Each structure stands twice: as structure tokens, then as C-alpha cells.
Amino acid sequence: MCGIIGVIDRARSGMDGSGIKKALSLMNERGSGEGAGYVAYGIYPDFPDCYALHVFYDNLVEPKKKVDDLLEKWGRIVHQEEIPTYEQPGLKKQHIPWRYFYKPHKDLKVGSSSPEDDLVKTLVMDINSRIEGALVFSSGINMGVFKAAGWPEDVADFYRIQDYKGYIWLAHNRYPTNTPGWWGGAHPFNLLDWSVVHNGEITSYGTNKQYVESNGYKCTMFTDTEVVAYLFDILGRRHGLASDMVVKALAPPFWDEIDEMPERERKINHAMRLTYRSAQMNGPFAIVVATSQGIVGFTDRIKLRPMVVGENGDKLYISSEEAAIRIMDPNVQNIRMPRAGEPVIGRVIV
Amino acid sequence: MTLGSVPMRYKVSIDRDQCMQCMRCVDNCSYGVYRVDGDKILVDSRKCTACHRCISMCPRDAISLQERPVDYRSHPVWTAQVREDVINQARTGKIILAGMGNALDYPIIFDRLVLDACQVTNPSIDPLREPMELRTYLGKKPSRLEFKKNDQGDVELATELAPNLKLETPIMIGHMSYGAISLNAQLSMAKAVAEMGTFMGTGEGGLHNALHPYQDHTIVQVASGRFGVDIDYLERGAAIEIKIGQGAKPGIGGHLPGEKVCVDVSCTRMIPLGSDAISPAPHHDIYSIEDLAQLVRSLKEATEWKKPVFVKIAAVHNVAAIAAGIARSSADAVVIDGFRGGTGAAPKVFRDNVGIPIEAAIAAVDQKLNDQGVRNEVSIIASGGIRNSADLAKSIALGADAVYIGTASLIALGCRVCGNCYRNLCPWGIATQRQDLVDRLDPEIGAQNVANLIHAWTLELSELMGAAGLNSIESLRGNRERLRGYMLDEGMLKVLKVNPVGA
Numbered sequence: 001m002c003g004i005i006g007v008i009d010r011a012r013s014g015m016d017g018s019g020i021k022k023a024l025s026l027m028n029e030r031g032s033g034e035g036a037g038y039v040a041y042g043i044y045p046d047f048p049d050c051y052a053l054h055v056f057y058d059n060l061v062e063p064k065k066k067v068d069d070l071l072e073k074w075g076r077i078v079h080q081e082e083i084p085t086y087e088q089p090g091l092k093k094q095h096i097p098w099r100y101f102y103k104p105h106k107d108l109k110v111g112s113s114s115p116e117d118d119l120v121k122t123l124v125m126d127i128n129s130r131i132e133g134a135l136v137f138s139s140g141i142n143m144g145v146f147k148a149a150g151w152p153e154d155v156a157d158f159y160r161i162q163d164y165k166g167y168i169w170l171a172h173n174r175y176p177t178n179t180p181g182w183w184g185g186a187h188p189f190n191l192l193d194w195s196v197v198h199n200g201e202i203t204s205y206g207t208n209k210q211y212v213e214s215n216g217y218k219c220t221m222f223t224d225t226e227v228v229a230y231l232f233d234i235l236g237r238r239h240g241l242a243s244d245m246v247v248k249a250l251a252p253p254f255w256d257e258i259d260e261m262p263e264r265e266r267k268i269n270h271a272m273r274l275t276y277r278s279a280q281m282n283g284p285f286a287i288v289v290a291t292s293q294g295i296v297g298f299t300d301r302i303k304l305r306p307m308v309v310g311e312n313g314d315k316l317y318i319s320s321e322e323a324a325i326r327i328m329d330p331n332v333q334n335i336r337m338p339r340a341g342e343p344v345i346g347r348v349i350v
Numbered sequence: 351m352t353l354g355s356v357p358m359r360y361k362v363s364i365d366r367d368q369c370m371q372c373m374r375c376v377d378n379c380s381y382g383v384y385r386v387d388g389d390k391i392l393v394d395s396r397k398c399t400a401c402h403r404c405i406s407m408c409p410r411d412a413i414s415l416q417e418r419p420v421d422y423r424s425h426p427v428w429t430a431q432v433r434e435d436v437i438n439q440a441r442t443g444k445i446i447l448a449g450m451g452n453a454l455d456y457p458i459i460f461d462r463l464v465l466d467a468c469q470v471t472n473p474s475i476d477p478l479r480e481p482m483e484l485r486t487y488l489g490k491k492p493s494r495l496e497f498k499k500n501d502q503g504d505v506e507l508a509t510e511l512a513p514n515l516k517l518e519t520p521i522m523i524g525h526m527s528y529g530a531i532s533l534n535a536q537l538s539m540a541k542a543v544a545e546m547g548t549f550m551g552t553g554e555g556g557l558h559n560a561l562h563p564y565q566d567h568t569i570v571q572v573a574s575g576r577f578g579v580d581i582d583y584l585e586r587g588a589a590i591e592i593k594i595g596q597g598a599k600p601g602i603g604g605h606l607p608g609e610k611v612c613v614d615v616s617c618t619r620m621i622p623l624g625s626d627a628i629s630p631a632p633h634h635d636i637y638s639i640e641d642l643a644q645l646v647r648s649l650k651e652a653t654e655w656k657k658p659v660f661v662k663i664a665a666v667h668n669v670a671a672i673a674a675g676i677a678r679s680s681a682d683a684v685v686i687d688g689f690r691g692g693t694g695a696a697p698k699v700f701r702d703n704v705g706i707p708i709e710a711a712i713a714a715v716d717q718k719l720n721d722q723g724v725r726n727e728v729s730i731i732a733s734g735g736i737r738n739s740a741d742l743a744k745s746i747a748l749g750a751d752a753v754y755i756g757t758a759s760l761i762a763l764g765c766r767v768c769g770n771c772y773r774n775l776c777p778w779g780i781a782t783q784r785q786d787l788v789d790r791l792d793p794e795i796g797a798q799n800v801a802n803l804i805h806a807w808t809l810e811l812s813e814l815m816g817a818a819g820l821n822s823i824e825s826l827r828g829n830r831e832r833l834r835g836y837m838l839d840e841g842m843l844k845v846l847k848v849n850p851v852g853a
Contacts, residue, residue: 203468203832206830214721267507277827283825284473304472
């Protein structure tokens with residue numbers, strides 16, 4: 001089932017994590033206390049141009065040495081530290097969350113139009129598939145994921161997310177069926193600038209997985225959600241599609257609708273369905289994706305999962321439940337329920 | 351010394367109490383099993399092929415048929431079939447010819463693959479109440495799209511798309527040539543595919559005038575004999591298919607016995623009347639993969655790049671690498687024909703022993719193209735032994751875009767898989783050119799039966815997809831997560847890239 005919520009302040013005003021913690025905890029009916037997580041953008045102003053790599057270490061002896069060596073081979077570690085955590089009675093610490101502020105040597109990657117991103121992507125895939133006891137779960141610039149197995153309030157307090165100020169927050173309350181209790185299985189999922197929270201199940205996973213794998217990605221998280229991050233990375237970053245076009249590829253209109261469209265639109269949608277047929281996602285889902293530039297929310301083509309949207313000035317909220325938005329912002333306006341497959345997009349304006 | 355006779359294969363008997371001597375069996379049997387002597391119908395069981403024509407026409411259910419009425423001493427190695435083949439060859443010194451597909455008892459992988467359905471965590475979709483999309487496009491796809499802004503500031507598509515075939519259901523009818531089958535059989539199929547919004551192959555027998563009204567639903571074939579190929583033919587087809595090989599007889603060319611080359615067939619094929627049409631084993635202008643790429647381009651040039659060009663190969667050991675080579679040419683689709691694929695005539699030793707099953711071939715090709723990052727750009731069409739909608743769904747989940755059916759569509763026209771297609775005596779009017787037999791097949795009724803079959807499979811596929819929580823065919827294609835192997839060995843599971851049941 002799962003509960004999701006996302007908020008953006010389009011004027012980039014920082015919000016601390018206390019509001020979203022309240023909102024997410026309100027949706028505990030949708031979770032089972034086995035996974036929750038948050039992601040925030042704009043939280044590392046002291047390192048504005050470094051990749052912030054968040055890593056779960058099983059211990060700091062073996063895997064860390066390997067990761068350090070690998071990172072130093074391909075770039076420079078500007079700063080590193082353990083992510084501050086605070087023991088919670090209801091949460092058992094299973095990993096040591098660590099963070100690196102990292103600058104890759106971009107001249108080491110040839111044949112890429114975004115060499116730094118591609119280098120970091122390759123490092124993330126390498127570490128996650130090859131180094132046992134290390135899992136990179138966040139790898140964007142000036143942003144970070146905080147997640148663990150537990151109830152939303154415990155996870156929030158464990159990281160003290162109220163100490164971070166971001167202009168975009170996404171959060172996820174998990175009811176796991178696949179990998180309960182595994183910290184890596186909690187949402188949000190992240191790769192580079194892309195973060196994803198997802199309520200649902202992707203029945204087309206096998207097809208999507210093959211597509212991302214044939215594009216050089218490795219699925220290492222044992223869950224369907226990670227493909228969404230990779231799909232956005234391929235279509236949004238590498239193919240340069242705008243967010244609404246990415247959504248059109250992932251949750252396209254039905255052929256009957258396309259056939260009725262005016263010529264220009266019909267051509268675009270027809271070509272999108274043919275070209276991105278293997279990226280199309282099926283099954284019940286409501287998804288919010290964030291980048292440093294904004295958030296996008298969308299559901300599957302027949303809306304088998306709930307999604308509610310609200311606004312208040314510069315703030316745009318997307319959530320599984322209206323109540324979660326209201327507790328975070330009692331003055332919220334324009335509450336509405338988008339149609340199936342219709343993207344809801346909030347972009348930063350400054 | 352004489353070898354004597356081998357025991358009869360079938361024994362036909364007539365229940366004389368039931369028989370009303372209407373003579374329908376006598377009239378219908380083209381193999382000469384029945385003959386009339388005075389007021390008695392005499393039976394020569396040795397001539398019987400078990401085609402069931404007489405049985406299906408008998409108004410009193412008076413005829414019964416028994417296979418192998420005479421036992422051999424049972425032996426697991428020297429089976430009756432093996433012994434008879436030896437006797438046959440000792441007598442004739444010839445290659446044994448056979449019809450239809452592989453008849454050896456290999457395990458069928460399809461039957462060891464099971465499909466998935468939704469429970470609780472994801473809802474199944476009811477195709478009666480929700481949209482269900484089976485529309486399939488076959489042909490080259492770009493790997494990515496470019497857009498531009500027009501003068502009004504609207505986004506426009508900048509990428510030019512290659513022509514694709516639009517199928518309303520991912521079921522096509524494979525290539526069975528005019529010559530191998532009758533005009534009425536081809537007409538039945540043509541009408542059916544036109545009605546169902548799909549396509550049929552012409553085979554390497556050219557395109558008879560009578561099929562011109564349905565040319566937009568035909569895929570014209572260019573095979574090694576180049577029978578019937580001219581520019582008019584190429585231009586009439588909706589797509590062109592180069593046939594390199596065929597699942598029933600990989601490595602050798604086509605065989606059309608001269609008995610079946612009547613006036614019309616000879617004209618359509620552009621070959622002499624009554625001559626055997628034996629197409630060469632290779633294309634003599636294709637001795638390597640780059641030659642193939644050249645032929646693909648030549649055909650595209652000849653038709654002004656307006657038509658997709660497919661390349662059909664038999665599923666052989668190295669099928670994946672060959673398909674990857676084809677994908678690198680301008681070809682729009684790779685057709686893979688598994689070793690159960692049917693045929694009108696093939697040397698039995700090939701039919702039964704050469705090639706690999708389609709299930710493994712689809713998976714291997716899909717995986718190889720994926721690994722090389724080109725899978726999304728070409729289409730895969732699977733054929734050879736697809737018997738029902740379950741095989742169809744499994745083929746797509748293993749990685750096919752669409753399938754060709756052959757034998758199944760013939761059965762829909764009356765065929766009982768007797769396997770004597772090469773004799774020109776098909777009493778159902780399918781695999782024959784004898785006009786009195788051809789006339790037995792009414793193309794209107796035949797078309798309805800074939801269309802019914804495609805329709806029924808389409809409905810079943812929709813139900814299977816809905817149960818699996820999928821509402822578009824794109825999401826089933828290559829979705830091996832929705833398959834599990836039951837009692838398949840580890841090596842096979844690895845090739846199929848499918849988990850075992852329970853995992």
C-alpha cells in the first residue's frame with residue numbers, strides 16, 4: 001500500500017524536515033513500520049558543487065577501504081564524515097550511514113556529454129553490485145536521502161531531519177512485501193539528481209529492467225522502484241526529454257486517445273509509444289520524482305493508486321492523502337485529484 | 351530375398367450396421383482408401399493417412415480408425431518408426447520426405463513454463479471493463495527521439511520514423527506459399543487477416559492476382575529461389591521478408607514437388623509447368639552477413655524505403671549472434687523459426703533433428719540484442735510450434751514482439767496434421783492444386799474459421815494480460831518476471847532467464 005508525499009517551494013525557500021515528518025506519520029495506516037525515508041534538496045549549501053554520496057556501511061573496516069580506494073581513483077573526496085544519527089528506542093541501527101562530498105575527475109570519462117554524471121553513475125553501480133557491505137543510496141549534488149527500517153517518526157528522529165533545510169522534500173511510508181526490514185529497500189530511491197518515491201507495484205518490471213540494463217544500468221536494490229529512477233535518468237538526462245514527456249513515455253495515453261488527437265500531437269504520441277515501448281510502466285502506481293529543478297507526480301494509466309495535489313503560494317504538494325497535506329499546511333488551497341497518467345509538475349522559478 | 355510388406359499404419363473399418371452406403375467416404379477420400387464393388391464399400395487401409403476427411407463427412411459415424419493395428423515387438427530404441435524407415439530406405443535408397451513439423455518426442459518447453467497472475471498487492475485488470483491494448487508495431491524504432499519547436503512555439507517531432515506494420519493483435523499467419531497450399535487456402539487466410547487487422551506471409555510462391563485485394567495485409571517473401579519476385583510483387587506487399595532459412599529444414603532450400611506445379615502456380619511462381627521447384631540451400635548472392643545487409647538495402651531502395659524488410663532465419667545453435675548481425679543491417683525485424691515449424695515437404699532427417707526449439711531461440715535472441723543495446727530498435731517475430739494463446743503469451747514474455755502461426759491456421763481450415771502435404775492429394779483442399787479438391791475449401795467459410803481462431807486467441811491473451819495486471823502488450827514483451835519454469839533444468843532456466851517456480 002505505502003504512503004507518499006512530496007513538496008516543493010518553487011521560490012527555493014528552505015523548509016525544515018519537521019513538517020513532512022508530521023505529514024508522513026499521519027499516513028501510518030499505509031505503512032507497517034518496516035521502512036520510511038526522506039529526501040531533501042538544497043541541504044548542503046557548504047558543498048554546493050560536490051556530489052553528496054550517502055553510503056550504508058555494514059562496518060567501517062573492509063567495505064569502506066574499497067570504496068575509498070575506488071572513489072580516490074576516479075576523483076577527489078572533498079570531505080567525508082559519518083552522517084549524524086541519534087539512537088531511537090524503536091529503530092535498530094543496522095548500518096553506519098556515511099557521506100562523502102565528492103568531485104569526480106571528469107577528464108577520465110571519455111565519450112560522454114555529461115562525464116561527471118556518468119562517472120558517478122558508474123561508480124554507484126560498481127559499488128552496489130561489487131562491494132559487499134557497502135550500498136550507495138544517494139548520489140546527487142546538494143541533496144540527500146535519509147532512510148531506514150522503522151516508522152516515519154523514528155526514522156526522522158534518527159537522522160534529525162528537522163536539522164536539514166531543503167526546498168524540495170519527498171517522503172515515503174513503506175508497507176513492504178518484498179524485502180522487509182532491509183534499509184536499502186526503503187524509499188526514496190535515488191540516482192544522481194533523480195529521487196523517486198513510489199506507491200504500488202510495477203507489473204512491467206521485467207520489461208523495464210531489461211531496457212535499463214541494455215542501457216548500462218544494473219538493478220541492485222531487489223525492488224521495482226529503482227527502475228523508475230534509472231528510466232528518468234535515461235529519458236530525462238541522457239535523451240534530454242522534458243519531465244512531461246518522460247511521463248508521457250512511462251504512462252502513455254491509450255491508442256484510442258492518440259488516434260483522436262490532432263496531427264501534431266498524434267505524431268508525437270505515436271512516436272513516443274513506439275520508441276519508448278520498453279520504458280512504458282504498467283501496474284498500479286503513484287509516483288513522485290524529484291530533481292533539483294522540480295518535482296513530477298503521476299499515476300498509472302488507469303489510476304489504481306491515489307494521488308492528491310494541493311497548492312499554497314509557491315508551495316506545491318503531492319500526496320497519497322489529502323489529510324497529510326493539510327496537517328503540513330492547514331492553509332493549502334486548490335486541492336484536486338489529477339486524472340490517470342496526467343503529470344503534475346512543480347518547477348523551481350528562481 | 352524380399353523385405354515383404356510392413357504392417358499397415360492405420361486400420362479403417364466401417365460399421366456395416368450404421369453405414370447407409372451414402373458413398374460420401376468414397377467421394378471424399380483422395381487417397382483411394384475406398385472403392386465400390388457392387389453394393390459394397392471396400393476398404394484399403396494401407397492407403398489411409400488418418401486425414402479424417404471420411405470420418406468428418408460420414409453422416410452416421412460409421413467409420414472408425416485405429417493407429418498401428420499390428421504390434422511390433424516393443425523396443426525402446428528400435429521403435430516401429432525407426433524400423434520402418436530403415437526398411438523403406440533399404441528398399442528405395444532415397445531420402446525420406448515428410449510433411450508438417452518435427453514429429454520426434456522432444457519435451458516442449460512451453461509446457462514447462464507457467465504464467466503469472468495478480469493477487470492483492472496489485473489488482474488484476476478486467477479486459478471487459480478496462481482498456482486492453484494489443485496493438486503492435488513491427489519495424490525499426492529509433493533509439494531516442496528529437497524534438498524541435500515550430501514557429502508557433504509548439505513542440506514538434508524532429509525524428510523521422512521508419513515505416514512500421516500496424517497489427518491489431520500480435521498474431522500473424524506465417525509464410526505458406528501458393529503452390530504448397532491452394533489458392534483457396536491462401537484466400538481464406540488473406541480475408542481473415544484483413545478482417546482481424548493483421549498480416550499473412552505469401553511464402554516464396556509469388557502473389558496470385560486473386561490476392562491483390564488483400565495485398566495491404568500481405569508480407570511478400572524473397573527466398574533463395576526468387577520465385578515470383580519482380581518489382582510489381584515487391585511493391586504490392588505491405589512488407590518484404592527475406593527468407594534465409596526455415597525451422598522445419600534449416601540449411602536447405604524449399605521443395606515444391608512438380609505434381610503441385612499447375613498452370614496457375616507456374617505462372618505465379620514464374621517457373622515451368624510441372625517442374626519441381628527446388629530453391630537453392632543458400633541465396634547465391636548472400637554468402638556473408640554483409641551480403642545480407644546489401645540485399646536488405648537493395649530491396650529498400652527498390653521500394654523507396656517505404657516498406658519494412660524482415661529477415662527470417664531458422665533457429666539454429668548460433669541463432670542469437672546471427673540475429674545480432676541482422677539487427678545491425680537495415681532490417682526491421684528478425685523472424686526466428688523454431689525447429690517445430692511446419693512445412694509442406696522436408697527431408698525427415700532435417701525436420702526431426704536440425705535446429706533448436708523456438709522458446710530457447712526467442713530468449714537467446716532477445717537477450718543478445720539487449721546486451722548489445724539494440725533490442726528496442728528491431729522487432730522479433732517468433733514462429734514454429736505455436737499452438738495456442740498460452741504459447742503466444744509465453745513467446746511474448748520471452749521477448750517476441752509478435753508470432754507467426756502456420757499449422758494452427760491450417761487446422762482451422764480443416765487440416766488434421768496427417769503430414770502428407772507434399773503429395774498434392776490433400777482432401778481438405780489445403781495442400782493441393784487439384785481443382786476438384788481445392789473447390790472443397792470455401793474461402794468465405796475458411797476465412798471465418800481462421801478469423802475466429804485469431805479472435806479467440808486475442809481474447810484469451812487479453813484475459814491473461816489482465817490477470818497479470820498488464821494493459822498493454824509492450825509491458826508483456828520480454829517480461830520474464832511473469833514467467834516461471836516448472837521442472838526445467840538449471841541450464842535451460844539460465845538460457846530462458848526465467849526463475850523456477852517458487853522463486
